[in-house]
Amino acid sequence: MGSNGSLVVILLLIAASAFFSVSEIALASARRVRLQQLADEGDTRAARVLAVQSNPGDWFAVVQIGQNMVAILGGVVGEGALTPTIARLLAGVLPAGGVEPVAFALSFAAITSAFILFSDLMPKRLALAEPERWALRVLAPMRAAMTLLKPVVWLFNGLASHLMRAAGVREQPDDAVTHADILAMTAAGTQAGVVHAQEQQVIENVFELDTRTVESAMTPRSRIVHFLQDDDAAVITARIAQQPHATYLVCEGNIDHVVGCVDASDLFVRVLRNEPIALQGEPAKGLLRKVLMIPDRLTLSEVLTQFRQAHEDFAVIVNEYSLVVGVITLNDVMSTVMGSLVDPGDEEQIVRREDGSWLMDGLTPVGDMVRALGADPEALPQRGQYDTLAGFLMVLLRRIPRRTDRAEWAGFRFEVLDVDSYRIDQVMVTEVK
Known part of the structure; x- marks a missing residue:
């Protein structure tokens, strides 16, 4: 074979090697979510690529057979292609x-x-x-090669x-998408500018609903x-004017004996109609309603389930001794998820100061x-025993x-910095140099 013929063969071998390189990387890197979207839109090639990804043994066997054959032929043909x-x-x-x-060395280096x-770096970067896109393009020729080399593929795959199996290694990939995978993708999207930082925070907060207890979002x-x-109308209206809320607990004697709750809107209707306001006896009928009671160890995700099942948006939280520890509303849970997006005017719980503290x-x-x-959440002492910064400090100090x-x-x-009746109001955090 002359030099010109050898060069033509080498160019064909480079093209074949480039094809196999693209086929290998494209199948391995193609995102199943994107392929599924294309398949749902009617692209039958995407559905076939998904099927190959589920059982890629034949595909990669053809790639390796093709690349090794090209490498051997390239060595045979290329040895004397440019040397003369x-x-x-x-x-x-x-x-x-x-x-x-010297001619042989230069020929070898050039080939x-x-x-x-042209058959490795550039094709793989393109793929x-x-x-x-490339997985869809190489699908048809690769399927033809798989059919042509089926006996050889069967032998090597077996x-x-x-x-x-002898080495105890899993053959099928684990396609399960975990919370960590989704958070990693959103973090990458934030860095790329595709996802806003606030949107990423909302996604992180949604996944935290399964780990945050109700105490982290309740009103204590x-x-x-x-x-x-037994409060009279004057006391009720004065308290509403001083501390307006949508819903109020109604108790007998003290806060630990809850008998129900009342909506401020119902009280306002009574006032507008000049009807008597009372929380017991006949006037309380239609005004006082049952309240949802939930334990203090529920997660926020479980609280949402309770609200949905009871068709309520307000609940009282009690501990194992049946003492009231707080109340929570649907808005409290959603504020935990949405953060400052719900009401940017709310006072922030964490403020970064100019000095870095x-x-x-x-x-x-x-x-x-x-x-x-x-910081690393895994390093928290006695994780799961507290929900707030105050509880964290109690664990560190071993006292109030x-x-x-x-x-x-x-x-x-x-x-x-400040304690109000054993309640920690403010804490200053500084980095130890």
């Missing part, structure tokens, strides 16, 4: 004894470089840039399967505005604290924190 031409060019420059070795660049006992059954409310959820500090108390964790110093 280069030797003629070097005949008048080098001594006679050194022409052949190898051409294969690396990585648009894997779904041997490979036996060796995989000390802040509950409630009525007693943080000012945090004692009721700040531990997850928000860890996220703000960029007092003003000016300090504790250190994970390279951060926590200093209690």
Whole structure:
């Protein structure tokens, strides 16, 4: 075969090798979600690619057989493809004894470089840039090659399967999409500018509903505005004017004996109609309604389920001793998910100061604290035993924190700035240098 014929063969081998490189990377990198979208839109090729991805053994066997055959043929043909031409060019420059070795080395380097660049690097980069598009393009010729080489593929696949089973290695990929996978994709989308930072935070908050307990979003006992059954109309209207809310607890004697709840809107209707306002006896009929009671160990996800089943948006939280520890509304849960998107005017629980320190409310959820500090949640002491920054400090100090108390964790110093009746109001967090 002449030099021109050898060069033509080498170009064909480079093209074949490039085809197999694209086929390998495209199938491995094609996103199943995107392929499923194309299949749902009526692209039958996408459905076939999905089927191949579920059982890719034959595909990759053909790729490896093709690439090895091309490599062997390339070595045979390329050995003398450029050597004579280069030797003629070097005949008048080098001594006679050194022409052949140098010509062979230069020919080998040129052929190898051409294969690396045009049959490996460039095709694989193209396939990585648009894997779904290239997977659809190479599907038909690869299916033909799989049919043509079926006996050889069957032999090598059988041997490979036996060796995989003997080694105890899984053959089928795990296609389950986990929470971590979704969060990783949204984080990548945020870095690429496709997903807004607030949208990513909302997605993270949604997944935290299964781990956050109701205590992290409730209104605590000390802040509950409630009525007693024997309160008269003047007391009720005055309290509504001073501390307006949508729903109020109604209790008998004290807050731990809940008899129901009343909506402020119903009270306003009574006032507008000049009807008597009372929370017991005959006037209370149609005004007082039953209240949903839930345990304090529920997660926010379970609270949403309770609201949906009971068709309620307000609940009282009790502990194992049947004492009221707080109340929670549907809006509280949604505020946890949406964050500042619900009401940007709300006072933030975490404020970054100019000197780099943080000012945090004692009721700040531990997850928000860890996220703000960029700390490792796995390093939290006695995880799961508390939900707020106040509880976290109680675990660190092993007592009820007092003003000016300090504790250190994970390279951060926590200093209690204000305590109100044993309740931690504000904590300053600084990084320990």
